[in-house]
Amino acid sequence: MSSEKNKVMNPVIEAINNRMSIRSYEPKPIPRDIINTIIEAGNQAPSRGRQEKGSKEFLFQPWRFVVVENSEFKQKLIQTTYPFWKNMTESMKETHPEIYEQVMMQYEAMPEPKDMVYYSAPVILFVIGPAGYAVSCALACENIMIAATSLGLGSCYVGFGAMVKGNAEVVQALELTDDERIYGPIVLGYPKDEPSTLASIRPKKKEPKIKWI
Numbered sequence: 001m002s003s004e005k006n007k008v009m010n011p012v013i014e015a016i017n018n019r020m021s022i023r024s025y026e027p028k029p030i031p032r033d034i035i036n037t038i039i040e041a042g043n044q045a046p047s048r049g050r051q052e053k054g055s056k057e058f059l060f061q062p063w064r065f066v067v068v069e070n071s072e073f074k075q076k077l078i079q080t081t082y083p084f085w086k087n088m089t090e091s092m093k094e095t096h097p098e099i100y101e102q103v104m105m106q107y108e109a110m111p112e113p114k115d116m117v118y119y120s121a122p123v124i125l126f127v128i129g130p131a132g133y134a135v136s137c138a139l140a141c142e143n144i145m146i147a148a149t150s151l152g153l154g155s156c157y158v159g160f161g162a163m164v165k166g167n168a169e170v171v172q173a174l175e176l177t178d179d180e181r182i183y184g185p186i187v188l189g190y191p192k193d194e195p196s197t198l199a200s201i202r203p204k205k206k207e208p209k210i211k212w213i
């Protein structure tokens, strides 16, 4: 079977295969046209249709995007989400000591101000959509990450980064309503030449389980 593998290659497959979570970024801004191109790729994803109460219109593309570049706002995000990261990391001390050690190595090596949630990425991209549209929004997220790879950028889907509902100021800035959810956020930036220590604990991709009928 392995002789059938990897016979077909093109730039899209290459970008899909090359995408990996990047956790160490150059402090270099991303040009706006590049950010817009990446968001447009997300916007092209397939989506489930929905009808809002009282409306006959059938709506697609449930997502909206918030791009965070501002350093002060990033600090507010970090202060809000860091306790969740810390709790989870502390719990790994017992359960997964080898991962805990790698994470702490990255933490120690990080310059101040330390950011283990968003990895000091120049852009934090929030994909926001109504509750119940996780599949559609996740498809947009994947398009975003593949487009980023194809343009020489690194990305990481940061689940911890979404835990911001406890901070009213952040909720207000994101214009987050009660029936909305955050998908991602996805951090974006130019990868550092030297990969983060966390790259060493990247799970090895397994062969796909396939049944042919």
Ligand SMILES: Cc1cc2nc3c(=O)[nH]c(=O)nc-3n(C[C@H](O)[C@H](O)[C@H](O)COP(=O)(O)O)c2cc1C
Pocket (backbone or CB within 6 Å): 019, 020, 021, 022, 023, 156, 157, 158, 159, 160, 161, 202, 203
């Ligand atoms: C729903 C979801 C949540 C994730 N949350 C985080 C996170 O909070 N921090 C992080 O560093 N990586 C996070 N990741 C990235 C995964 O750790 C990563 O995708 C996985 O280890 C596979 O590695 P790869 O992306 O390099 O293929 C998340 C991924 C997904 C899909």
